[in-house]
Amino acid sequence: MKMNTKNMFILLALMVIFISGCVDQKKEITIDEPGNISSYEFDVFLEEWDNNTPVNTTTYYILENKVEVQAVHLVINSSKLEIFPPDSLGGGSEKEPIKNFVLLVEPANETVAGPETFSRLANSINVTYLNYTLTQDVSRGMKVVNLEFEENVTGFIAYTLDAPGTQSFTFMKPDSEFIRVILPEGYVTGNRVFGIARPAPSSTGFDEKGRHTLLWVYSEMGEREEAIQVKYYTESAPMYFFAAIVALLFGVVMVLMRYSRSRKELESVREIFELEKEYEKKGQRKKK
Incomplete structure (x- = not known):
C-alpha cells in the first residue's frame, strides 16, 4: 500500500513538472x-474552378532582399490562425516572431464573404480594431504563434516574417484551401539543377508584374506533406551556367589541341634527333 502511495506521489510530481514546463513555454x-x-498586396484571389468564389487562401510574398517574407491570409468565417515562424524550421527571429501586423477583418456574422467585400477591404486605408490575442506556444515540437479572435471574422490578416536570406524558403503547410508563393521579380523555380519546389505545386504561372507564382491546393496534398520548400534562382542562372559550361569545354578543347600540337612538335624534334644520330653512326662506320 505504501509503495502505491509513493508511486502516486512520483506520478503527481512528474505531472506538475510537465504542466509547469508547458505553461512556461x-x-x-x-x-x-x-x-x-x-x-x-491584398489580392482577392479567385480560382476559376471554384466558381470565382473567395476561399481561405494563404499567400507568401518573398521580398527581393530575401530576408523577409510577407504573409497575407484571406480568411472566411474563422476565429483562429496558426502561424509558424521560420525559426520553427531553423531560421528567423525568436525575439520578434512576426512584425508589421495588419488586420482588415469584419465580424463574420455581419459580412457577406463575396468578391465585393474583399475588394472593399483590400482598398481600405484604416486597419480593423477587434479584440484578439497573440500567444507563442510549442505545437508538434515546433514554435507556433496562435492568433485568436473573440468571434469569427472574415477578411485579410497580414504580417511579415524574417527569412534566412538564402534562395530557399520553407514553411509549414497552413490550414488554407489555397496556398500560394510569389517569388521576387526575376526569380523562378523548377529546374532540378538549380532548385525546385517540394512537393510539386498544383500549378505555376506569372502574375501581371512578371513574378513567378506557385499554387498548392490543400485537398490535393498528402497528409505527410506537412512542410513546403521552394528553392529558387535568377532567370539568367541557367543561361550563365550553360555559358560557363561552354567556356569550360572550349578551354578544355584548346588545351587538348595545344597538347596535341606540342606532342607532334616534340615527335618531329625527336625524329630529327634520331636521324642525326643515325647519320653520325654511318659516318663513324665509314671512317673505320
Missing part, C-alpha cells in the same frame, strides 16, 4: 501599434 505577444497597410 506559452507566452503572450504584444503588438504596440498596427502595421503599415500600404506595404502589403
Whole structure:
C-alpha cells in the first residue's frame, strides 16, 4: 500500500513538472501599434474552378532582399490562425516572431464573404480594431504563434516574417484551401539543377508584374506533406551556367589541341634527333 502511495506521489510530481514546463513555454505577444497597410498586396484571389468564389487562401510574398517574407491570409468565417515562424524550421527571429501586423477583418456574422467585400477591404486605408490575442506556444515540437479572435471574422490578416536570406524558403503547410508563393521579380523555380519546389505545386504561372507564382491546393496534398520548400534562382542562372559550361569545354578543347600540337612538335624534334644520330653512326662506320 505504501509503495502505491509513493508511486502516486512520483506520478503527481512528474505531472506538475510537465504542466509547469508547458505553461512556461506559452507566452503572450504584444503588438504596440498596427502595421503599415500600404506595404502589403491584398489580392482577392479567385480560382476559376471554384466558381470565382473567395476561399481561405494563404499567400507568401518573398521580398527581393530575401530576408523577409510577407504573409497575407484571406480568411472566411474563422476565429483562429496558426502561424509558424521560420525559426520553427531553423531560421528567423525568436525575439520578434512576426512584425508589421495588419488586420482588415469584419465580424463574420455581419459580412457577406463575396468578391465585393474583399475588394472593399483590400482598398481600405484604416486597419480593423477587434479584440484578439497573440500567444507563442510549442505545437508538434515546433514554435507556433496562435492568433485568436473573440468571434469569427472574415477578411485579410497580414504580417511579415524574417527569412534566412538564402534562395530557399520553407514553411509549414497552413490550414488554407489555397496556398500560394510569389517569388521576387526575376526569380523562378523548377529546374532540378538549380532548385525546385517540394512537393510539386498544383500549378505555376506569372502574375501581371512578371513574378513567378506557385499554387498548392490543400485537398490535393498528402497528409505527410506537412512542410513546403521552394528553392529558387535568377532567370539568367541557367543561361550563365550553360555559358560557363561552354567556356569550360572550349578551354578544355584548346588545351587538348595545344597538347596535341606540342606532342607532334616534340615527335618531329625527336625524329630529327634520331636521324642525326643515325647519320653520325654511318659516318663513324665509314671512317673505320
